[in-house]
Structure formats: structure tokens, C-alpha cells
Amino acid sequence: MRTVNVKEITELISKMCIEANLSLAPDMLSALDQANKTETSELGKNILNQLAENLRIAEEEQIPICQDTGMAVVFVRAGQDVHFEGGSLKSAINEGVRRGYTDGYLRKSVVADPLVRTNTADNTPAIIHYEIVEGDKVEITVAPKGFGSENMSRVFMLKPADGIEGVKNAVITSVMDAGANACPPMVVGVGIGGDFEKCAVLAKKALTDKLNSVHTYYEGENGNRSEEYAATAAGRGGVAAPDTGYLKKLQNELFEELNLLKIGPGGMGGRNSVLGVNIETYPTHIAGLPVAVNICCHVNRHVTATI
Numbered sequence: 001m002r003t004v005n006v007k008e009i010t011e012l013i014s015k016m017c018i019e020a021n022l023s024l025a026p027d028m029l030s031a032l033d034q035a036n037k038t039e040t041s042e043l044g045k046n047i048l049n050q051l052a053e054n055l056r057i058a059e060e061e062q063i064p065i066c067q068d069t070g071m072a073v074v075f076v077r078a079g080q081d082v083h084f085e086g087g088s089l090k091s092a093i094n095e096g097v098r099r100g101y102t103d104g105y106l107r108k109s110v111v112a113d114p115l116v117r118t119n120t121a122d123n124t125p126a127i128i129h130y131e132i133v134e135g136d137k138v139e140i141t142v143a144p145k146g147f148g149s150e151n152m153s154r155v156f157m158l159k160p161a162d163g164i165e166g167v168k169n170a171v172i173t174s175v176m177d178a179g180a181n182a183c184p185p186m187v188v189g190v191g192i193g194g195d196f197e198k199c200a201v202l203a204k205k206a207l208t209d210k211l212n213s214v215h216t217y218y219e220g221e222n223g224n225r226s227e228e229y230a231a232t233a234a235g236r237g238g239v240a241a242p243d244t245g246y247l248k249k250l251q252n253e254l255f256e257e258l259n260l261l262k263i264g265p266g267g268m269g270g271r272n273s274v275l276g277v278n279i280e281t282y283p284t285h286i287a288g289l290p291v292a293v294n295i296c297c298h299v300n301r302h303v304t305a306t307i
Contacts, residue, residue, distance in 0.1 A: 002136035003083050006092035008307055009140070013096025016142040017072060018104035020303040021064045024055065027211040028187075028275070028300055035185055035265070035272040044270025048185075051265070051298060066299045069106040070144030072097045072126040075205060079135035090128065098122040109147075129201060141208050143302040149186065149295045152178035155200055158289040164250060167192060167291050168257070174293035175258050175274065180267020183297035185275045187211065188258065191292040193282040203294035206278035208302040212255070214247040214279040244281075251277050275300075 024032075032055075036048040058065045074093055078084075086092075101108055101123035110124065111117040154177075156170040171190055178186065191202025209215060254277045264270025275298060284290060 001081055001083050002079075003085055004138060004307055005086040006084055006089055007086055009084075009089065009092040009138070010096040010099065012140065012305055012307065013074065013093055013142060014099040014103065016140070016303045016305060017097055017100025017106065017144065020142050020144050020301040021066075021069045021104065021106055022062055023059055024065065024299070025302065028298075029055070031211055031275040032185075032298060035275060039265065039270050039272050041264055041268070041270035043268050044265040044272065047265035047268060048272070064106060065301070066146060066297075067107060068109065068146035068148060069101070069123075070146045070301065071110055071150075072101075072123060073143045073145050073204060074126050074128045075131070075141040075143070075208065076128065077131045077133050077139040079137045080132050081134075081136040082138055093128055094124045094126055097126045098124050129205070138307045139304065140307070141302055141304040143204075143208050145204075145301075146297060146299065149178070149182040149297045152182045153203070153294045154292070155196065156291045156293075157196065158291055160287065160289050162289055164246070166289065167250070168254060170291045171254055171277075171293050172257060172261070174295065175263070176261060178295050179263055182295045183299070184263050184267055185265055185272045185298050187275050187296045187298070187300040188254070188277045189294040189296065190254075190277065190279045191281075191290075191294070192279065193217075193284040193290060195284070195288070195290055198282055199290040199292040200294070202280040202282055203292035206280040207294055207296050207300060208304070209278045209280070211276040211300075212251065212278065214244065214251055214281075216244050216247065216281045217283060247279055247281065251279050 039045045039048055055065060108119060108121055108123045110120050112120050154174045158166045175188060187207060189203040189206035191199040191206060193199060258274045259271055261273050262269055263273035265272055
């Protein structure tokens with residue numbers, strides 16, 4: 001058993017909130033650079049150059065990339081051999097967000113009641129997702145989520161017969177409806193399976209994955225099939241995990257078709273409407289095919305650290 005004082009969690013999250021708002025991950029920077037090289041629209045290229053200049057200034061002057069510094073979304077993967085001491089983990093996480101947004105002079109965008117709408121003045125509470133895993137480490141991902149793109153996100157409760165084409169139509173419809181409102185070029189997180197709320201969490205988590213990646217419940221940490229679902233019918237009565245190559249094919253098709261929409265940078269037209277499509281899946285009920293599409297603007301912010 002390993003002991004972790006929650007003060008460490010608070011200090012780490014405070015730093016992560018600031019870091020995530022001041023700079024983008026290398027894969028995002030690379031995607032924006034590639035978009036600039038391939039953009040054929042003069043206006044679109046102009047906008048991409050302005051975005052690159054904005055990122056440069058933010059990095060050099062240590063100021064937020066975007067004025068909407070988002071609602072803090074925190075994913076916690078806690079090892080089952082970790083014991084937290086020194087107080088509440090939830091309180092420690094929110095204290096980290098409070099300090100990060102206060103000390104970092106980041107915009108406070110959270111209201112205490114969705115209808116009364118009084119600002120909490122410290123950007124808390126955060127949206128927290130917990131997962132208990134094996135081991136004695138704590139992996140934390142902080143993803144500040146702006147609401148220009150968040151408001152364009154959708155959940156579809158499809159029928160199993162809708163199949164892959166139904167999933168594609170759901171994603172394409174969401175991006176078409178989002179248009180310029182989501183500050184393109186966008187990153188599209190797609191969650192498939194689970195139930196109503198699970199697919200939405202999958203889509204949000206997908207945005208924190210490396211750009212243009214797919215993850216399935218059947219895969220382990222290193223891409224190996226999970227032991228639980230690799231069982232054969234002759235073994236433990238389980239079902240062999242399916243070949244997930246179809247997901248990569250779906251991702252590639254979506255990336256191509258979404259860019260054919262020609263929404264373009266800033267919604268002003270061009271070939272780069274999306275920078276990437278990330279997909280996560282989970283087993284579901286025989287009667288359903290839940291699909292969530294969580295859209296993010298080009299400022300797809302996320303930082304991961306391990307204690």
C-alpha cells in the first residue's frame with residue numbers, strides 16, 4: 001500500500017490548470033502546422049497563420065491561448081493500492097483548480113447554479129471522473145473545456161441496425177451543425193457504446209487522447225487485448241475480442257469526409273475543417289447503439305501527469 005497526501009494532488013492540479021491554458025500539446029501543434037501547409041484557401045491560410053501567431057505570443061508572454069479558459073475537467077485514474085491521506089480527494093482537486101485559476105489569473109467561468117447563474121469566482125467545482133485501476137500510481141489529466149465548442153456537442157441514441165453508417169451520419173451531422181460556432185479547425189471526440197451517459201464520457205475522454213487515435217475497451221494498456229475479453233467460448237465462456245481495425249478505418253473515413261465539408265479555418269471555408277478524429281468505444285446493450293460527439297476547437301487543451 002502506498003500513501004499519497006492529497007496536498008500533492010492540490011499542488012499538481014494547480015500547476016496543470018495553468019500549464020494547460022498556456023500551451024498546447026505537441027501533437028496539436030504539429031496538426032496545426034500540417035493544416036497550414038495543406039490549406040488551399042488564402043483566407044483559411046491567413047486564419048491559420050493568425051492562430052499560430054496567437055500560440056507563439058501565449059507561449060512567450062505566458063498568457064492564456066484563449067480568453068475562454070474553460071471549465072476544468074479532471075480525469076483521475078487511481079491505483080487500488082493507493083491510500084489517500086490528509087483530507088478529501090474531491091476537495092483537494094477542487095482546491096487545486098481554485099488555486100490554478102486564481103494564481104494563474106485565468107478567467108473564472110463557472111456559475112454555482114445553472115439557472116440562478118451566480119459566478120463561483122474561482123472556477124470550481126470541476127467536473128471529475130474517477131477510475132480505479134491496478135497498481136499504486138495516480139494518473140491525472142486536466143482538460144479545460146471551453147463552451148463555444150462544448151455547446152455544439154451531441155448525443156445520439158441510435159438503433160443497432162443503424163450500424164457504422166449511422167455513426168458516421170451522427171458525427172457528420174454534428175460537425176455540420178457546429179460549423180463556425182465551434183471555432184474550427186476542430187478536434188472531434190467520438191464515444192460509441194455504453195449507455196446514455198457512458199458514451200458522453202468516452203467522447204470527452206477521447207479529446208484527451210493523442211490526436212487521431214482509437215481506443216477500445218478490449219485493448220489493454222499497451223494495445224493488447226484485455227485478458228477479460230480475450231477469453232474464448234471454449235475457455236471461460238467469454239467471447240473473443242473482435243478485430244478493431246474497422247475503427248481505424250471509420251476514423252480515417254470520418255477525417256476525410258469532415259474535411260470535405262469545407263467549413264475551413266474560422267468557418268470561412270477551406271480544406272481544414274477538422275484537425276483530427278478520436279474514437280473510444282465500450283460494450284453496449286443488444287438493443288442500443290449510443291453515440292456521443294464531443295467537439296473541441298483548435299485549442300484542445302489537456303495535460304497529464306502521474307504521481
